[in-house]
Amino acid sequence: MHLLRWIALAGLAGLAASCTSTGSIRQPNMPETITSEKALALPPPGGPSIVNVVQHTRGNGIEQTISLFTSSSVPGQNFLKVQFLGASGENPGTGSAPYHMVSESGLAREMASAVPGVRLATSATFLQNSYGPFGYASGKSRTGDTCLYAWQQVRSSRSAQTQARNFGMIQIRLRLCDxxxxxxxxxxxxxxxxxxxxxxxxxxxxxxxxxxxxxxxxRPGSPIYPDDGGYRNMPMSIGYEPAPATISRGPVRRAAAITPNTAPVLPQAVGPLVPGPDMPQAGAIAPAPVQQQALTASGVTVPSPDCVGDAAMSAACRR
Incomplete structure (x- = not known):
């Protein structure tokens, strides 16, 4: 009797639980497209522009593939991939991303998948940006497109990690073909x-x-000079030489040659003729012309000094 009673109670409890269930649908943790404003990394001003952002939430961080504008005949899409690892416990039950050390074989597989058909040569030069050292490989496609694949790991040093802090890590991959x-x-x-x-x-x-x-x-004795946004520890001359002024010259016009027998041509007056004090009035009889005496060999005649004023009307000057 007690056993039957317990079985009946268990059945009633199961029936009650099934009646109170909400029946909600749970979506599995899959990559999702988000807006460009939520991107964890941004290309520099001026491009390439962001096409879309795909995010995958993990149990120990977040991965984002930021697709960039592509102008190339090489198969594939330009992207900036960023992966934040270390925040364990924030998304339980969604699975954790495994950590892989940066290795030459691993990078070779990544480049072959991201830039198919292009032979990339790894640069042996040590370079670093604002976040630390990085490496890259570049090459040319058969059609002449330039391709670059860069990788970077942002992580604090081991000495900083011994203080029970700075355990996070950021992995960055950049694929560009243009x-x-x-x-x-x-x-x-x-x-x-x-x-x-x-x-x-x-x-x-x-x-x-x-x-x-x-x-x-x-600190005194340590001048700082402007040098394209940075500092340089070298003397810089004070002052500068102004640039020479440029004089614009118009077209050169050659004057007509004047021969000894050619008199210069004077400009004609424009407008009505106004009589001067020495000119006769309208209706008056003009005096006889005064005989000029040639004094120069150029053909220009000038009056004699004795024939100026009232003496010009004398018989000697009229000859």
Whole structure:
């Protein structure tokens, strides 16, 4: 009897639980498309522009693939991939992303998948941007497109991790192919991108200890000069030479040659003729012309000094 009673009670409890169930649908943790404003990393100002952002939430962080504008005949899409690892416990039950050390074989597989059909050569030059050292490989496609694949790991040093902090890590991958850009132009994107995401809590800080200011600031005897936004420890001359003024010259016009027998042509008066004090009035009889005496060999005649004024009417001057 007791056994039957317990079975009946268990059945009633199961029936009650089934009646109170909401029947909600749970969506599995899958990558989702988000807006560009929620991207954890941004390309530099001026491009390439963001096409879309796909985010995958993990149990120990977040992965984002930021697709960039592509102008190339090489198969595939330009992208900036960023992966935040270390924030364990924030998304339980969604699975954790495994950590893989940066290796030559792993990078070779990544490049073959991201830039198919293009032979990339790894640069042996040590380079670093605002977030630390990075590496890259570049090459040309058969059609002449320039391709670049860069990788970077942002992680604090081991000495900083011994203080029970700075355990976070950021993995960055950048794939760029362009039909008109050079290798140096594509490399400028690696120096110009910005990481805008961060971890909650100092324990996951991937950047390590905060660096102090430049010791030369405020110290006497250490001048700081402007040099394209940076500082340089070298003398700089004070003052500058002004640029020479440029004089614009119009077309040169040659004057007509004047021969000894050619008199200069004077401009004619414009408008009505106004009589002067020495000119006869209307209706008056004009005096006889005064005989001029040639004094020069150029053909220009000038009056004699004795024939000026009232003496011009004398018989000697009329000859």
């Amino acid at each position: 039909a008109r850009a050079s290798e140096r132009q594509l490399l400028g994107i690696v120096y110009g991108y910005t990481i805008v995401g961060t971890f909650n809590g100092e324990i996951w800080n991937p950047y390590g200890l905060t660096q102090g200011s430049d010791p030369t600031i405020g």
